[in-house]
Amino acid sequence: MTKHLSPAETIDALEGTLAADRAAHADACGTCGAQIEELRAVMRDVVEAGAVPEPSPLMWDVLQHRIRAATAAESPVLPLWRRSWKPAVALGAIAATALLAALLRTPAPPAPAPAIEPAVTVAAAVPVEEDYAWDLVVNLAANLSHDDVHDLAPSGVASAVLVENMTPREREALVKLIQREMGGLE
């Protein structure tokens, strides 16, 4: 013998939606069948009790009057701020998205230049007093005026920008050049 109907299955049976195999059980089982019939009778009573007695004809006018009084202070039209907050939010969202997109499009700052290893250690190797190149620089510099120095030397900013904008190959070439130049001094 199969199991009795669960509460949910009993409701399905009452509403005619029970699966066929379980419906076969309900048909064969006296207990389940009796329960379904009892609940069906209760359901009929509930349906019948749903009929609402007709109120006094005056009640409708009274109800309308009460509703009119209760809504007298309200306006049928939504206040402006409640009507326009959605478009305003939408516009704000669009503006924020556009701003974000513009920010994301600006090129990222260049990656930090690879650290350049100190190319030379010459300074430690040759004492400055014995360095003829240094002697030459000192003599030449002694003949230069302040204005000449200013005109000849690239500004610090300009040189920094030049170095920063170099490609890796250019940087490598520069390092080799400096190394060679420094090596030539040894």
Add this chain to the structure above:
Amino acid sequence: MRVGADSVVAVGWKSWDVGMTTAKDASESSAAIDLEASDDRALVSAFQAGRREAFDELVRRHQRHIFQLCYRYAGNQEDAADLAQDVFVRAFKGLRNFKGESAVATWLHRVGVNACLNRIAIKRPIVEPIEAAQHVDAQARDPLDEVVRGERAAAVRAAIARLPPKQRATLMLRVYDELSHDEIAKILGSSVGAVKANFFHALGNLRRVMKTKP
């Protein structure tokens, strides 16, 4: 409507929902339209355009159904009238945003069900005495039979009023509002299985109570 059961007889508002014509663009001439001749959607458009009388017309059309809905939950005419008033005040506020995605009647019914369910959560209904609820029609079948049926209906209403809130809500939504188990589950925030179990226990409790009645 949605209830497929042969045993669940509709008591209700099917016929009341019939006759809603399709929406027409009432905004163009909301001030000029004849309210009584307008369909519900045209009334809503007129209302949204600022014509308060359009809402009065909606109240006139739907108050009977809403009152009946409220009566089943409230159990007496006085509370039902209060509840119906509350439903229409909510509707007044809600109609300003009504987009017409459902028939006005359906939407109003939902507003009513929500208000009634809130009430269930707040207050146990005071069921009207049999004398007040009973209206014997001397022209009807058998007056004595009518009296007996009226007494029986009042006893059932009183028994329903004593059910635990969730069982009562489930029973009302299923039998009187004809909602599917799935819809009831969504409204009450439970599973379909729980809804069926609540419905089963509601009917079982009513059977026990009614057995003790003569």
